[in-house]
Amino acid sequence: MDNRYPYRKGFLMFQSEYKIQSITQLNPTTYSLVLECAELAAESWCGRFVNIRCGEKPLRRPISISEIDKENGTITLVFEVRGEGTEWLSTRRAGEKLDVLGPLGNGFFPDSAKRAIFIGGGIGCPPMLGAAQEYGENAEAILGFRSAAQIILLDKFKACCQSVDVTTNDGSFGVRGFVTDVLADKLSENKDCVVYACGPMPMLKGVAQMCAQNDVQCFVSLEQRMGCGVGACLVCACKTHEADGEHMRHVCKNGPVFDAKEVDFGG
Amino acid sequence: MADLRVNIAGVAFKNPVITASGTFGFGQEYARLYDISKLGGISCKGTTLEPRMGNLSPRIAETPSGILNSVGLQNPGVEGFLKNDLPLLENTDTVVIANIAGSQIEDYIETVRRLQGSSVDMIEMNISCPNVKEGGVSFGTSPESVERITKQVKAVAEQPLIVKLTPNVTDIAEIAAAAEAGGADAISLINTLTGMKIDIETRRPLLKNNTGGMSGAAVFPVALRMVWQAANRVQIPVIGLGGITKWQDAVEMLLAGATAVQIGTANFTDAYTPLKVIEGLDAYLDAHGEKSVMDIVGKVQVW
Ligand SMILES: Cc1cc2nc3c(=O)[nH]c(=O)nc-3n(C[C@H](O)[C@H](O)[C@H](O)COP(=O)(O)OP(=O)(O)OC[C@H]3O[C@@H](n4cnc5c(N)ncnc54)[C@H](O)[C@@H]3O)c2cc1C
Ligand SMILES: Cc1cc2nc3c(=O)[nH]c(=O)nc-3n(C[C@H](O)[C@H](O)[C@H](O)COP(=O)(O)O)c2cc1C
Ligand code: FES
Numbered sequence: 001m002d003n004r005y006p007y008r009k010g011f012l013m014f015q016s017e018y019k020i021q022s023i024t025q026l027n028p029t030t031y032s033l034v035l036e037c038a039e040l041a042a043e044s045w046c047g048r049f050v051n052i053r054c055g056e057k058p059l060r061r062p063i064s065i066s067e068i069d070k071e072n073g074t075i076t077l078v079f080e081v082r083g084e085g086t087e088w089l090s091t092r093r094a095g096e097k098l099d100v101l102g103p104l105g106n107g108f109f110p111d112s113a114k115r116a117i118f119i120g121g122g123i124g125c126p127p128m129l130g131a132a133q134e135y136g137e138n139a140e141a142i143l144g145f146r147s148a149a150q151i152i153l154l155d156k157f158k159a160c161c162q163s164v165d166v167t168t169n170d171g172s173f174g175v176r177g178f179v180t181d182v183l184a185d186k187l188s189e190n191k192d193c194v195v196y197a198c199g200p201m202p203m204l205k206g207v208a209q210m211c212a213q214n215d216v217q218c219f220v221s222l223e224q225r226m227g228c229g230v231g232a233c234l235v236c237a238c239k240t241h242e243a244d245g246e247h248m249r250h251v252c253k254n255g256p257v258f259d260a261k262e263v264d265f266g267g
Numbered sequence: 268m269a270d271l272r273v274n275i276a277g278v279a280f281k282n283p284v285i286t287a288s289g290t291f292g293f294g295q296e297y298a299r300l301y302d303i304s305k306l307g308g309i310s311c312k313g314t315t316l317e318p319r320m321g322n323l324s325p326r327i328a329e330t331p332s333g334i335l336n337s338v339g340l341q342n343p344g345v346e347g348f349l350k351n352d353l354p355l356l357e358n359t360d361t362v363v364i365a366n367i368a369g370s371q372i373e374d375y376i377e378t379v380r381r382l383q384g385s386s387v388d389m390i391e392m393n394i395s396c397p398n399v400k401e402g403g404v405s406f407g408t409s410p411e412s413v414e415r416i417t418k419q420v421k422a423v424a425e426q427p428l429i430v431k432l433t434p435n436v437t438d439i440a441e442i443a444a445a446a447e448a449g450g451a452d453a454i455s456l457i458n459t460l461t462g463m464k465i466d467i468e469t470r471r472p473l474l475k476n477n478t479g480g481m482s483g484a485a486v487f488p489v490a491l492r493m494v495w496q497a498a499n500r501v502q503i504p505v506i507g508l509g510g511i512t513k514w515q516d517a518v519e520m521l522l523a524g525a526t527a528v529q530i531g532t533a534n535f536t537d538a539y540t541p542l543k544v545i546e547g548l549d550a551y552l553d554a555h556g557e558k559s560v561m562d563i564v565g566k567v568q569v570w
Binding site: 012 | 297320
């Protein structure tokens with residue numbers, strides 16, 4: 001019951017201090033951090049996350065695993081400064097150590113036998129990069145940002161995807177509008193695909209609705225405030241409507257990726 | 268190596284460190300990180316007679332050196348606990364404590380009845396919950412109500428009964444005495460302190476439930492004071508908790524009169540906290556020439 005996507009079940013997790021290999025600024029508020037953590041990288045796959053201790057903060061901060069390099073034993077985390085925790089994280093330097101718990105959650109399981117569209121909104125793009133890379137050739141990406149200044153990871157998406165469409169709310173780059181505008185065009189051409197998405201709630205809701213109307217399977221990665229990050233405290237609840245009724249699932253353990261048609265976006 | 272063993276109401280603990288209810292699930296998640304049989308005991312997630320969905324999210328907020336939570340007792344119900352969760356702990360060599368909650372006395376009694384004959388070693392009764400028959404006032408806030416529920420639940424409890432006190436009261440010693448008078452085998456304290464946090468941009472409380480229970484380092488001095496007051500009042504063993512994040516805090520709790528401690532919120536910050544507390548306690552006792560942990564219980568020298 002707890003494992004909604006039983007293709008692979010994470011068992012090993014670690015809480016340890018790992019060395020920061022590099023930290024680079026991608027735009028005024030977003031940073032990319034490469035962590036040397038061979039044991040953790042070996043158990044990682046796209047859409048999973050880690051929980052990072054930020055200074056004296058009592059709660060760790062959940063950050064998605066963006067790219068995974070098993071050969072070199074590293075993972076890449078891309079994060080935006082939102083508050084004190086991520087601010088602290090942004091001031092770390094290469095060579096320092098980070099206290100990290102992970103890998104956590106049930107990520108994405110992209111089915112390479114089917115046409116796949118990967119949708120990222122803003123800081124929701126990093127986990128979609130890993131998912132597109134894992135999917136392999138012919139991935140199609142739609143990336144949405146507020147404006148050109150916020151664009152991140154575009155070259156990396158271009159390197160692994162067959163097509164990349166960018167939307168900006170103000171039209172300063174790519175298509176003016178929302179990711180759903182591009183998705184609508186793509187689905188009107190061909191509905192035989194699976195959609196994977198991560199981004200702000202209103203975007204996910206819009207994508208999920210569009211997929212439901214078109215009878216397209218859709219998986220969304222959700223965010224929720226967390227305590228333990230491992231499934232022990234039950235604070236990260238997300239309401240779902242499943243075949244056997246209503247449930248309170250937990251984003252850290254049952255998610256963060258959920259089948260969009262089961263998610264209660266209102267609650 | 269000092270002797271870390273303690274005995275509470277006839278139940279032998281290999282050490283006095285227990286993980287606190289609601290922060291450690293039924294142990295299985297943290298079993299992926301370390302051998303949970305190293306723990307003195309595990310207090311399981313609060314269990315009610317029927318399954319509960321709990322409150323809407325967000326259910327957690329961070330505060331200075333602490334957190335607020337409003338899980339709302341989401342749990343699989345006592346039958347779900349007995350069928351799915353308890354069996355996983357059967358081969359773990361640690362004291363298993365079932366934590367129970369309810370909204371009327373009858374629910375507590377029936378929940379405890381269902382635990383008869385199970386492998387549960389002890390029962391911890393959470394009396395912070397609102398009593399629906401008394402207009403939602405918590406069972407734990409008046410001495411009369413505490414004594415009454417303790418007496419009635421104790422009458423059907425097969426396992427030793429720990430009564431877990433709420434700190435949201437005027438006189439904790441009175442409440443502790445009431446639990447003892449009702450027949451409690453031990454008491455544990457403190458549960459969370461009711462708190463609140465508001466997002467000044469949206470002008471909305473961070474918690475969907477508006478208010479929540481505060482825990483973590485920030486509550487430690489309050490918890491310590493209450494444990495000391497309660498331990499001075501009752502003869503039964505006291506289990507101290509609330510804001511313990513390091514072994515030094517545990518030593519303070521023991522000196523104040525606790526026979527054992529529980530660790531909750533600190534598991535979120537550092538999952539290895541319980542093990543670090545066990546090791547630190549052992550080293551402290553050795554360094555101070557104490558042969559047994561029992562030798563420091565209640566040994567604070569007050570002015
Ligand atoms: C599974 C998951 C994956 C995530 N992946 C990424 C990522 O790859 N990159 C990225 O930039 N951000 C990601 N986030 C969001 C990130 O966790 C928050 O932005 C971050 O916790 C904010 O911390 P803060 O101290 O800077 O902000 P504050 O607002 O000061 O944080 C206060 C508290 O609220 C929590 N909180 C605040 N915003 C969020 C949020 N959106 N989601 C969950 N908890 C929150 C914090 O963890 C902290 O406990 C992810 C969240 C989740 C749940
Ligand atoms: C997320 C969360 C859930 C909790 N659930 C329960 C519960 O179900 N039953 C209970 O008696 N106490 C519950 N508590 C209270 C703790 O067991 C403990 O009394 C309190 O958090 C103080 O200890 P701490 O500061 O070490 O966390 C919960 C606490 C937290 C943080
Ligand atoms: S954060 Fe504790 S259960 Fe999800």
